[in-house]
Amino acid sequence: MAPSAVAVRRVVQPYAPLLLAVLVAVAVGASATGDLGVRSPLPGVVVLVLAVVSGWAASMTRARRWPLFLAAAVGWLVLAAAAAGVVASYQAGLRLRGRRLAGYLVGAAVVLAGGVLVGLAVGGVRRITTATSGNVLFLATGLVGLPLVVGLWTRARRDTLVALRDRAERLEREQEARADRVRAEERTRIAREMHDVVAHRVSLMVVHAGALEVTANxxxxxxxxALIRTTGREALTDLREVLGVLRQAGPAVVPERGLDALDELIGESRAAGLRVHRRDEGVVSALPATVGRTAYRVVREALTNVRKHAADAETTVCLRYLPDGLEVLVRNGPSEGGQSLPGAGQGLLGLRERVELLGGRLEATAVDGGFLVRALIPVAGAA
Structure with missing residues (x-):
């Protein structure tokens, strides 16, 4: 359906019952005056009442159908008005099934037969219009058959669309289920490979470190x-937590540390040989847990990069408490050179996305031969 047609339908649909009522009432009145049918000798008040009742009955088809069927039968027998009968036949095809539809057809046949008897009794134009065999066949087709077929076709089309929509939704659910299954299988495979490769090598490192701790003088x-052994065991613990998440079918969250664990993180870096100093500025205040976890991640990633590329440089970790947020700065001085550890360069990218999700920003730039990581994390973005 074209967009313009959909827009028109949305505008007209709320007023459809009223429009149908007016149309049926006008058509019944026009039939009684002879403009659309046989002129009736009945008083105008009777015609007006039948027209209004027929329009009201047509507007009530969504809630009750029997008033429309009754109005159609009375309108045809009294005024030979076909408007209500056309709407009734359409509604029968659209809404009735089985025995009810068969009952409607029987009732329509009885009304048409009654119209023939009335036409024979009244005579004149009414007899010619409603009691001759050719006109009766034409009226049965136009008054009952054609609207009924249109209603049946509309219902079949609607049922087909509903079935197609249900099928599309079912296929979408099945596709999502397959995607979830594939993701679960892939996560399990990744977990298995990580365990086979990383856990094996870290375990060997821990074993050799333990042996060296015992035999060294x-x-x-x-x-x-001892430090290598302890760090390796902690790495295995963290790895088991990550692998546990990967093996789970549903979403899970790895427990993350916040600012309360920052001193421990700096202590581990010092034990590994880094010269790290911490400095807090501003009025220390309670922060949302999300801000604390993000700040911890920033410091951890920055210190990891320092260990990889400038392990001999002096490093400063500064937490600057602002009225509307927290500023985290990790700056290392120039390195005298040495062997750098390999890195994929994805850590800062993921960290920048994490900070930006909270409405903040992250900068990582070279400064005076060293490197500066600066993150501004607003409190409002974490609320």
């Missing part, structure tokens, strides 16, 4: 091996 080596 140098205290510094023993401390370094």
């Amino acid at each position: 140098d205290p510094a080596t023993v401390d370094a091996a």
Whole structure:
């Protein structure tokens, strides 16, 4: 259906019962005056009452059908008015089924036969119009048959559209179910591969670090091996949590740390050899948990990058409490060189998306030979 037709239908549809009532009432009145049928000798008041009742009955078809059928029968027998009968036949084809539809056809045949008897009794134009065999056949076709077929076709079309819509919805649900199943299988495969590759290598690292801790004589080596072993075990714990999420069919959330764990994070970085200092500015206030988790992620990702690319640089972590949010700055000085660890460069991209979801912004730029990560996280975006 064209957009213009849909717009017109939406405008007209609320007034459709009223328009139908007026049309049927006018047609019944015109039939009684001879403009659309046989002129009636009945008083105008009777014609007006029948016209109004027929229009009212036509407007009530969505709630009750029997007033329309009764008005159609009375209108045909008294005035030979076909308007209500046409609407009644259409509504019968549209809404009736089985025995009710057969009962309507029997009733329509009885009314037509009664019209023949009335035409024979009245005579004149009424007899010619409603009692001759050719006209009776024509009236049966136009008054009952054609509107009934149109109603049946409309109902069949509507049922077909409903069936197609249901089928489309069912196919969409099946497609979503297949997609969920494929995602679950893919997540399970990824979890299995991560376990086979990463967990195996980290486990070996922990075992070798434990062996080195036991056999080494140098205290510094023993401390370094203990740190490696402890860090490896924590990494295995984190990895198990991630793998558990990947194996779950439904959505799940990995527990995330907030600002209360920031000192522990900085302590781990110091134990790994980084020179990290923390500084808080402004009035420390309670922040939404989402802001705290995001700030923790910013600091963690920034320190991870420092360990990868500038492990010998001095680093400052600054939390600046603002009236409407929190500013996180992680800045490292220039590095004297050395071996860098490989990285995919996706950490900051994902972090920027996380900050922007809260309505903030994240900047990562080179400054004075070092690097600066700055995130501005508003409190309003996390509410």
